[in-house]
Amino acid sequence: MLKRHATSDEVRRMYASEKLNNFRWIFKILGTRSSYLLTDADRAAPDLVVRLAELGKSSQFADIAYSIVPLKFLFDNVTVLLEAGFPLEGYNAIQGASLVTSIQGSVGRLPAMIVYRPSLKQLVVAISGTSSLELALHDLRALRCDHPSRRGKVHSGFWALYNGLKLALDDALEDALEKHDVSELIFTGHSLGGSISYLACMDFLSADSLHTSARARTLSVTLAAFGAPRTGDTKLVEFWKELVAIYRRSHGAEKMIEYSVRAYNDGVPSLPPLRLGYRHFAADPFYLDQTRLYHVPHSECEHALFETKPSSVDEENAVQFPKGGHNYYNGRDFERHGRRIGWLHKANIADGGWEERYRKRLSKTDI
Numbered sequence: 001m002l003k004r005h006a007t008s009d010e011v012r013r014m015y016a017s018e019k020l021n022n023f024r025w026i027f028k029i030l031g032t033r034s035s036y037l038l039t040d041a042d043r044a045a046p047d048l049v050v051r052l053a054e055l056g057k058s059s060q061f062a063d064i065a066y067s068i069v070p071l072k073f074l075f076d077n078v079t080v081l082l083e084a085g086f087p088l089e090g091y092n093a094i095q096g097a098s099l100v101t102s103i104q105g106s107v108g109r110l111p112a113m114i115v116y117r118p119s120l121k122q123l124v125v126a127i128s129g130t131s132s133l134e135l136a137l138h139d140l141r142a143l144r145c146d147h148p149s150r151r152g153k154v155h156s157g158f159w160a161l162y163n164g165l166k167l168a169l170d171d172a173l174e175d176a177l178e179k180h181d182v183s184e185l186i187f188t189g190h191s192l193g194g195s196i197s198y199l200a201c202m203d204f205l206s207a208d209s210l211h212t213s214a215r216a217r218t219l220s221v222t223l224a225a226f227g228a229p230r231t232g233d234t235k236l237v238e239f240w241k242e243l244v245a246i247y248r249r250s251h252g253a254e255k256m257i258e259y260s261v262r263a264y265n266d267g268v269p270s271l272p273p274l275r276l277g278y279r280h281f282a283a284d285p286f287y288l289d290q291t292r293l294y295h296v297p298h299s300e301c302e303h304a305l306f307e308t309k310p311s312s313v314d315e316e317n318a319v320q321f322p323k324g325g326h327n328y329y330n331g332r333d334f335e336r337h338g339r340r341i342g343w344l345h346k347a348n349i350a351d352g353g354w355e356e357r358y359r360k361r362l363s364k365t366d367i
Contacts, residue, residue: 024265024266024267024323024324024325024326026267026268026270026271027265027266027267027270027304027305028267029267030267030270030271030273030304031267031270031303031304031305032270032274032302032303032304032305033303033305033306034300034303034305034306036297036299036300036303036306037306037307037308037309038287038289038294038296038306038307038308038309039308039309040309040310040311042294042295042296042297043292043293043294043295044286044293044294044295048293049293052224052259052261052286052293053330055186055188055222055224055259056329056330056331057092057093058093058117058122058124058126058186058188058224059126059188059189059190059224059226059329059330060091060092060093060094060330060332061093061094061097061113061115061124061126061188062126062127062128062129062188062189062190062193062226063091063190063332063334063337064088064091064094064113064126065111065112065113065126065127065128065193066111066128066129066131066338066341067087067111067341068131068341068342068345069087069341069344069345069349070102071099071102071113072099072102073349074087074088074094075094075097075098075099078094078095080355081344082094082095085340085359085362086340086344086358086362087337087340087341087343087344089340090332091337093117096117096118096119097115097116097117097118097124098115098116098118099113099114099115100113100114100115100116100123100172100176100180101113101114101172101176103165103168103169103172105161105164105165105168106164106165107138107160107161107163107164107165108132108134108135108138108160108161108164109132109134109135110127110128110135110161110164110165110192110196111127111128111131112125112126112127112128112165112169112193112196113125113126114126114169114172114173114176116176116180116182118180118181120183120184121180121181121182121183121184122182122183122184122185122186123173123176123177123180123182123184123185123186124186124188125169125173125185125186125187125188125197125200126188126189126193127165127187127188127189127192127193127196127197127200128189128192128193129189129190129191129192129193129194130191130192135161135192137157138157138158138160138161139157139158139192139229140157141155141156141157141160142155142156142157142272142276142278143156144156144232144233144276144277144278145159147159147232147236147239149206149236149239151235151236151238151239152232152233152234152235152236152237152238152239153232153233153235153236153277154199154231154232154233154236155195155229155230155231155232155272155278158192158195158196158199158231159199161192161196162196162199162200165196165200166200166203169200170203173204177219182219183218183219183220184219184220184221184222185204185219185220185221185222186221186222186223186224187200187201187204187221187222187223187224188223188224188225188226189225189226189228190225190226190227190228190329190334191226191227191228191229191268191326192228192229193225193228194225194226194227194228194229194260195225195228195229195230195231197223197224197225197228198223198225198228198231198240198281199231201221201223202239202240202243204221205221205243205244205246205247205256206243218251219251219255220254220255220256220257221247221255221256221257222256222257222258222259223257223258223259223260224259224261225259225260225261225282226261226263226329226330227261227262227263227266227268227269227326227329228260228262228268228269228280229268229269229271229272230269230271230272230274230278230279230280231278231280231281232278232279232281233277233278233279234277234279237279237280237281240281241283244256244258258281258282259286260280260281260282260285260286261285261286261287261288261293261329262285262286262287262288262304263287263288263289263324263325263326263328263329264287264288264289264290264324265323265324265325266304266324266325266326267304267326268326269304270304274302279302280301280302282301283298283301284296284297284298284301285301287306287308288329289306289308289310289324290321290324291331292308292310294306294308321333340362343358343361343362344358346361347361
């Protein structure tokens with residue numbers, strides 16, 4: 001239900017410290033309201049919520065991919081950086097994980113990385129969202145161009161960014177699948193990274209070798225996108241659905257899972273506008289209203305705004321991020337993470353004593 005929530009002093013300070021664009025203003029202008037009321041009947045089942053929470057941990061790498069601090073440094077110093085007040089506080093998926101490779105695209109210098117989680121036999125392809133003016137300019141290139149499949153059109157700016165990443169990503173992914181014991185391959189990204197993850201997964205599913213190799217026949221593929229914009233037109237969306245259906249017929253329905261989550265007050269999933277011919281890939285997305293996760297009916301999949309009718313028990317629970325927005329997915333405050341990464345960058349990590357310099361900065365203020 002759309003309502004104002006009481007805010008504590010801590011929450012007010014949190015919002016006062018925002019520096020990143022949460023796209024709430026885009027939400028107000030372009031977010032279309034569905035007439036469908038989401039109720040407890042639409043709530044995601046508890047086992048699915050648990051599964052998405054686990055995927056949320058894998059999506060932590062998509063947050064980390066934004067880092068202006070070298071990724072190798074983060075992985076090499078994970079014990080300290082997981083401490084309270086440090087940038088990776090709460091990013092527990094990095095424990096026990098190994099950085100396979102980090103990649104910077106030749107167009108827009110788009111960051112991406114491949115991470116292996118041996119305890120789960122997961123290989124995670126995590127792609128950063130927009131983190132620079134150069135990338136933002138590609139976001140604005142909303143003219144459509146032909147997809148190489150000739151099965152539709154794709155956002156020209158996103159496609160240019162993906163092409164700048166594709167060769168290095170393909171080689172690294174092939175090498176990683178050969179060298180590691182992998183049962184699940186996850187493509188994940190937040191914002192722009194969600195769109196690029198779809199394009200990368202689309203190429204993976206359409207690869208000729210995928211349906212012939214013994215390894216591929218046992219591989220589960222998961223797509224987890226959070227706050228992603230629209231990427232292609234209706235024909236390209238249909239092509240995506242065909243690829244997913246083919247993979248499920250060949251490998252089993254449970255071997256290809258798609259999770260596309262959009263949150264309350266996030267304007268990015270409303271971009272580019274419908275009137276420009278764009279549509280979302282996900283036919284059955286999820287809607288995150290505070291801590292409540294809902295299935296969105298197929299007929300409402302292009303809408304960004306829903307009224308919800310939570311149970312009375314939910315109403316009594318504390319609301320962590322009452323204003324919603326683009327940078328508050330999976331129970332994480334990406335604004336705070338970004339600030340802390342910036343402080344770490346300024347702590348001269350190449351020199352000894354960076355931990356104390358960081359702690360000194362932290363002691364001045366942290367929200």
